[in-house]
Structure formats: structure tokens, C-alpha cells
Amino acid sequence: MSKGGINLKTFWPAIAIAVILFFLPPIIPRFYTYILAVIFVTSLLAMSLNLCVGHGGIFQFHHAVFYGVGAYTVALFLTKTSLPRGVGFIAGPIIAAIFGLLIGWFCIRLTKLYFGMLQISLGSLVWAIVFRWYGFTGGDDGIHGIPIPEFIDSTNSRYYFILIFFIISLFVLYLIFKSPFGTTLQAIRDNPERCEAIGINVKRHQLVAIVIATFFAGVAGVLFVVLEGSVFPDLLFWVLSLEVFIMCLLGGWFTFAGPVLGAAITVSLRTFVGVYTEYWTLILGVILILLIFFLPEGVMGFILDKINPEKKEIIEKDDE
Amino acid sequence: MLQVQDIHKTFGDFKAVNGANLSVGEGELVAVIGPNGAGKTTLFNLITGQLKPDQGKITFMNEDISQLPTHKICLKGLARSFQIANIFHRLSVFRNVQVSVLSQKGLSGKLFRPVQKVAVTETNNILESVGLIEKAQYIAGSLSHGDQRMLEIAIALGNEPKMLILDEPTAGMSPEETAATMALIQQLAETRGLTILFCEHDMDVVFNVSQSIMVMHHGSTIIQGKPEAVRVDSDVQEAYLGDDYA
Numbered sequence: 190m191s192k193g194g195i196n197l198k199t200f201w202p203a204i205a206i207a208v209i210l211f212f213l214p215p216i217i218p219r220f221y222t223y224i225l226a227v228i229f230v231t232s233l234l235a236m237s238l239n240l241c242v243g244h245g246g247i248f249q250f251h252h253a254v255f256y257g258v259g260a261y262t263v264a265l266f267l268t269k270t271s272l273p274r275g276v277g278f279i280a281g282p283i284i285a286a287i288f289g290l291l292i293g294w295f296c297i298r299l300t301k302l303y304f305g306m307l308q309i310s311l312g313s314l315v316w317a318i319v320f321r322w323y324g325f326t327g328g329d330d331g332i333h334g335i336p337i338p339e340f341i342d343s344t345n346s347r348y349y350f351i352l353i354f355f356i357i358s359l360f361v362l363y364l365i366f367k368s369p370f371g372t373t374l375q376a377i378r379d380n381p382e383r384c385e386a387i388g389i390n391v392k393r394h395q396l397v398a399i400v401i402a403t404f405f406a407g408v409a410g411v412l413f414v415v416l417e418g419s420v421f422p423d424l425l426f427w428v429l430s431l432e433v434f435i436m437c438l439l440g441g442w443f444t445f446a447g448p449v450l451g452a453a454i455t456v457s458l459r460t461f462v463g464v465y466t467e468y469w470t471l472i473l474g475v476i477l478i479l480l481i482f483f484l485p486e487g488v489m490g491f492i493l494d495k496i497n498p499e500k501k502e503i504i505e506k507d508d509e
Numbered sequence: 510m511l512q513v514q515d516i517h518k519t520f521g522d523f524k525a526v527n528g529a530n531l532s533v534g535e536g537e538l539v540a541v542i543g544p545n546g547a548g549k550t551t552l553f554n555l556i557t558g559q560l561k562p563d564q565g566k567i568t569f570m571n572e573d574i575s576q577l578p579t580h581k582i583c584l585k586g587l588a589r590s591f592q593i594a595n596i597f598h599r600l601s602v603f604r605n606v607q608v609s610v611l612s613q614k615g616l617s618g619k620l621f622r623p624v625q626k627v628a629v630t631e632t633n634n635i636l637e638s639v640g641l642i643e644k645a646q647y648i649a650g651s652l653s654h655g656d657q658r659m660l661e662i663a664i665a666l667g668n669e670p671k672m673l674i675l676d677e678p679t680a681g682m683s684p685e686e687t688a689a690t691m692a693l694i695q696q697l698a699e700t701r702g703l704t705i706l707f708c709e710h711d712m713d714v715v716f717n718v719s720q721s722i723m724v725m726h727h728g729s730t731i732i733q734g735k736p737e738a739v740r741v742d743s744d745v746q747e748a749y750l751g752d753d754y755a
Contacts, residue, residue, distance in 0.1 A: 364621050372600070372624045373617040376608040379597035386557060386591075387609040387668055388583035389617055397618070443599065 203446075207356055214345045223416075226348045228456045229355040230412045235436040235448035236362055237405035242434065243442030244371065245398045246378030248305035251312030252433055254292075255403040257425030259285040259410025261319065264332045264420040274338055281414075282407035288315070289403025290396070297392050297399070300381075309427060316425040331421030335414055351412045358408055359449075365401065366445050374398055435473070439480060441487025450489050510535045510672060510704050511556070511587075516565030516575075518548075518555055518728075525551040526562075527728035533672070533706055533721075538698060540715045541708040543725035544749065549708040550592060552725070553676050556706075557589045558582045569672070584613075588670035592677045594657035596664065598650035602641055605649050605660055607632045609667025632667070638697065639663045655686050659693075666697070673697075675707035679714065687711060691718055716740065724748065 214222045234256050241249040259281040266277025292315075296308045319326045326332070341350045365371050373394060377384045381391050414420060423429065432455065440451025455473065462469040484491045513531040517524070526548045533539045541549050554560040556567055558579040567575040574582050597605050610628040611617050619627070636642040639659045644652065649660060658678065665673055678694060679687040691714055698705050709715050715722060716736045723733040726748040732739060739745055 364623075367624055368622055369611045369616050369619040369624050369627055372604055373608055373611060375600060376597045376604070379599050380595060382559070383591070383595045383597070383664070384608075384612075385579040386559070386583060386589055386595075387664060388580045388612045389608075390580050394617065401620075 210352055211349075214348050219344050222344050222348050224456065224460055226344075226351045226416050227460075228453050229351050230409050230416060231433075231436070231456055232449040232452040233355055233358055233412065234406055234409040235433050235440070235452045236359065237402045237409065238433050239437045239442055239448045240362065240365070240374075240398055240402040240405070242437055243444075243447070244366065244378060245374045245395055246381070247395050247399065248301060249308060249399065249402065250305040250434065251309045251427055251430045252402070252406060253427070253429035254312040254315050254425050255285040255289050255406035256410045256413070256429070257319065257420070257422070258288045258315065259407030260414050260420045260424050261326060261332075261410075262407070263411045263414050264335050265326075267335050267337075267414075268332055274336075278411055281411035282404045285407025285410060286400050286404035289406075290400050293396050293399035293403075297396050309430075312425070312430070313427060316422060316427070319425055320422040326422075329422055331419060333419040335418050335420070337415060337418055341415055347415055350415060354408065354412060358405055362405065363445060370394075370397070435477060437487075439477065439487060441489030441491070441493075443486060444489040444493055447487050447489035451487070454488070510537075510570060511706070512566075512568045513552070513556065514566045514568075516552070516555060516567065517563045518551055518560060519563055524728050526555065528730065529565075529725060529728065530730045531706075531723050531733065533704060535704055536698075536702065537704055537720050538695070538718055539704075539706045539721045539723065540719040541706065541723045541725060542710075542712070542715055543708075547725040548728040549725055550676055551728075553589065553674055553706075553708070557587060557674060583668055586669070586671035587674070588665040588668040588672075589674035590658075590661045590665045590676060590678060592680060594654070594661050596649045596657055596660050598648075600649055601646050602649050602652065602660060603632060603636065603645040606635050606663050606667050609664045610635070613668045635663050635666050638700070639666070639693065654681055655690075658682070658690070662694075662697075666701075670703065672704040672706065675705065677708055677710065679709065679711065687714060694718075 210225070213225070234252070238249060238252040241247040241252070262284040263277045263281040266272060266280055267274060292308065292311045295311065296304050299307055320329055322328065341347050373384070373389060377389065377391055377394060384391050410424070413424070436451035436455050437448045438451070439454060440449065441447030458469055458473055462472055480487070486494065511531070511533040513529060516526055516529050518526040529548065529552050531541070531552070541552065543549055551560065555562050558574070558577055562575050565575070566573060569582070569585060569587055572585070574585065597608065600608070607624070607628055610631045614628060616627060633642060636645055639662060641656065641659055641663060644656065649657070652660065662675065662678065675694070679690050682690060694705065695718055697703060719736060721733060722736055722739045724731045724739060724745050731744045731748055732742050
């Protein structure tokens with residue numbers, strides 16, 4: 190990776206936000222620190238899904254499964270084995286990616302909605318197993334009191350741990366987004382038939398994207414365990430998958446950072462409107478309807494459109 | 510270079526291609542003509558692997574390609590453009606061509622290299638040769654119809670093909686645009702040493718530029734030969750005129 194690959198102009202707002210986030214915990218109440226950490230975890234989950242949906246055109250309808258698998262993996266490692274705890278943390282994303290590969294391997298034979306339907310079925314199968322297998326996963330009780338390492342046992346230290354891995358993951362996802370792989374993936378989204386006609390192995394490319402996305406869903410799952418110290422089958426339930434899907438649409442699924450915005454909006458609504466009414470999803474529903482009519486490109490898509498109405502792309506002239 | 514021998518393709522009861530033969534020599538500019546529904550596009554889809562033939566043999570550079578998947582055929586040096594502008598609407602013009610160049614160089618899978626540093630010179634060269642360099646940074650979906658057709662050809666060129674198949678490259682163009690496009694195609698064929706197979710409805714264009722013409726009717730080949738020979742062939746006249754006056 191050469192230095193010129195990163196355009197500082199597009200990066201400084203992100204760096205500024207990151208710096209602010211680092212200085213926030215001592216100033217704001219602990220509750221808000223916690224909510225921010227929830228937003229980071231949820232954002233990462235949404236970002237990983239968007240690699241499939243927004244950039245790859247793959248209808249990964251049941252993405253939460255891999256989030257849950259990552260979370261359960263680390264939970265089981267920490268409670269059922271005496272291995273060093275770092276092993277569990279590393280195993281979470283890897284096992285999630287292996288599940289992604291297996292389920293993706295079957296689903297990728299189908300396209301569009303058919304892919305999505307098979308994916309929901311296979312994902313629900315994983316959910317059903319977790320939900321019923323009391324002896325191993327704790328069934329519908331889940332697993333509680335997971336022994337989190339001491340250095341991250343306070344709200345603030347958890348916040349920093351999650352923030353650091355969130356930033357690293359986002360950076361890696363950005364590199365992938367701006368790589369030949371990511372560009373080809375977006376071309377596949379726009380026109381898979383044409384991609385085959387220029388010599389791209391579309392199915393293999395999409396399968397790699399699924400494996401990467403499920404890996405990062407697994408990272409989000411591990412971070413969830415760090416934050417909450419417990420796991421439960423709802424993490425793998427299709428309702429969560431739908432919620433994450435909506436976050437991508439809400440934020441702007443053709444943009445890179447849109448899902449972060451979508452996750453922040455959804456989590457804030459749930460937290461602050463949820464206090465007044467348990468029907469906060471009603472408000473989310475109304476927002477979604479307005480969105481479809483007025484901002485079909487999502488909130489981020491709308492903002493970028495205002496900044497750059499001609500939709501030009503900055504392209505460098507020289508080769509490496 | 511390309512040999513198609515007695516190829517058949519049936520959709521249900523409909524025989525879309527029913528015994529087509531075609532021979533394209535290296536460096537030639539070959540046209541396929543025929544009335545609407547004669548099976549020209551189906552024939553092209555069979556050659557480039559979008560469809561698999563029921564029967565018959567297709568050889569490219571002495572290799573049987575009739576059962577290969579599309580992306581493998583493409584990497585053997587046989588690229589195509591489509592009848593309807595088939596581009597990547599949300600990507601910039603530059604990226605449209607770059608994706609194709611990356612695929613040709615086997616770089617599509619690279620995860621951690623900034624894409625704006627890869628295959629830039631090659632991409633710019635292609636954009637220059639088709640006259641789209643000024644519009645490189647525009648989103649492809651916002652281009653005019655004529656420009657999208659040129660981009661379509663540019664994407665195909667990104668594969669550094671030995672042979673290019675163009676499905677009605679001038680469809681929907683004005684006479685001036687048609688003339689300019691055909692001149693460009695001829696020029697590309699010369700400078701890049703391309704073999705070109707195309708189909709086209711405009712007979713003036715076909716008889717002006719092609720070295721060999723294959724005529725299809727009801728999915729079968731009537732004749733393939735030099736323009737002068739095709740022009741006077743009685744079966745061809747019947748295929749074109751007979752149907753209309755029957």
C-alpha cells in the first residue's frame with residue numbers, strides 16, 4: 190500500500206470525529222458512553238452487511254446469524270474451555286467466517302431473491318439449533334456472566350477497546366472498498382452478466398465478499414460480548430437481520446459510511462424514543478416510508494449528492 | 510481463428526439457431542446479417558458462452574470452447590459488446606474500463622491495493638482511443654446513448670482481446686454517428702490487430718466495411734462469402750425480399 194492511496198482530504202472529517210470520540214468518555218455521563226459503544230458495535234455489523242448488500246448486490250438477508258455465531262463462539266470459549274482468553278477472541282470472527290463460507294457456498298448458486306430466501310432458511314436453522322440446544326448453548330436463556338478479561342471490565346475501558354477495534358475494522362473495510370477487489374465487486378452489483386463477459390468469476394468473487402463480511406460480523410459479535418458480558422439467541426434472530434438491513438438503507442447503501450449513520454439513527458431512536466413508547470419501531474417505520482419517497486439514496490447518499498452534485502469521481506492520472 | 514460448425518439451439522419448441530456455420534479468419538472484419546429474429550444475437554451468445562449449444566462445435570484458436578463458461582472464454586481473448594448498452598451504471602467511466610483491465614491482468618481479487626494506483630495507464634490509453642478521456646470521471650449512467658455505446662466497446666477492449674464480437678454497435682445512432690463509429694471500429698481493428706465479428710442492420714455499412722458476410726435466416730446459415738458474392742445470391746434476396754412480399 191502506497192502513501193498516495195489515501196486521500197487526506199476525504200479523511201480529515203473521519204480523523205476529527207475519531208479524536209473527539211477518544212476524548213469523550215471522561216466528560217459525558219456513563220450511560221452515553223455505553224450508548225456510543227452500542228452504536229459502534231451495531232455500526233460495524235451494518236458496515237459488514239453493506240459490503241454484501243450495498244457494494245456487492247448480494248441479498249444477504251440473514252446477516253445477524255454470523256454476528257451471533259461470533260458472539261457465541263467467544264462466549265463458549267471463555268466459559269467452557271480453559272484456553273487462553275485471547276484464543277476465544279480470535280476464534281469468534283474466524284468461526285463466523287467459516288459459517289459464512291459454508292452457508293454462502295450453498296446460497297451462491299442462486300441469485301437475487303432466491304439467494305436471500307435460502308440464506309434466511311439456513312440462517313434460521315442455525316438460530317433454531319442455538320435456541321434449542323440447552324446443554325451446549327444454554328438454549329433460550331443464553332449464557333450470562335461471561336468472564337471478560339480484567340483490563341476491559343469498566344465502562345470506559347470497554348468503550349476504548351471497542352472504539353479501537355471499530356476504527357481498525359472500518360479502516361480495513363475502507364481499504365477493501367477502494368481496492369481492485371472492491372471496485373470489481375461494485376461492478377458486479379451494477380451488472381453481473383457484463384462482469385462475466387469481461388472474464389470475472391462472479392460467483393467466486395461474491396463468495397469472497399461474503400466471507401469477508403461475515404468475518405467482520407463476527408468481530409462485531411465479539412465486541413458485543415465485551416460490551417454486555419452475555420449472549421442470547423436473539424442475536425441470531427431474523428428480526429435483528431431485518432433491523433440491520435434497514436440501517437443500511439437508511440444511511441445510504443451505495444455510500445461507504447452510510448450504514449454507520451443508519452445504525453446511529455436507529456440505536457438513538459430505540460434508546461431515546463423507546464423510553465417514552467414501546468412502539469418506537471412505528472416511528473422508524475414512518476421514517477423509512479419518508480425515506481423511500483424523498484431520499485432513495487439514504488441520508489448519506491443525500492449529503493454526498495449535495496456536496497458533489499455532478500457526481501464526478503476524482504481520478505489520478507499517473508501510474509505507480 | 511473462429512470456426513462455428515453446424516450449431517443448434519432450441520428454446521422450447523422454437524429453433525432459435527438451427528444449423529449455423531461461420532468461419533472467421535485472423536484479422537478479418539466479418540459481418541452477420543439477416544432479418545429480425547434470424548438468430549444473430551443467439552449465435553453470438555452461443556459463441557461467447559452466455560448460452561450453451563444443444564449440438565455443434567465452436568472452436569477458437571483451434572480449441573473447442575462450446576462448453577466453457579463465459580468468463581473463461583473471455584480470458585482466451587474473445588471479448589464482446591452487447592446490443593443494449595451493458596455498462597456499470599453507478600461507476601465512473603474510468604472505473605468501468607478499469608474493471609475490465611483489472612480482470613485481464615488477474616488483479617480483480619487484490620484486496621489491499623488502492624485501486625486508483627492500478628492499471629491507470631492502460632485504462633487511460635483505451636479511453637483515449639475511443640475518445641472518452643475527457644469524460645473519464647463522469648458516472649457512466651449519466652452519459653449520452655452514443656457515449657454509452659462507445660464505453661461498451663471500451664470495456665470490451667480492456668480485455669486486450671484478439672477477437673471482438675460487436676452486437677449491433679450502431680443501433681439507435683444517427684447516420685453521422687454510425688459513420689463515425691464504424692470508422693473508429695475499423696481504425697481500432699487496424700491499430701490493435703483485432704479480428705472483428707459484428708452484426709448490423711444497415712446494409713450500406715455492412716457492404717462497405719466487411720471482408721466477409723454471413724447471412725442467416727430462420728436460424729440457419731444461407732451463405733457466407735465476399736460482399737460481391739453475397740449481394741448477387743438469389744437465396745439471400747429471397748430471405749430479405751421474399752418474406753416481406755410473401
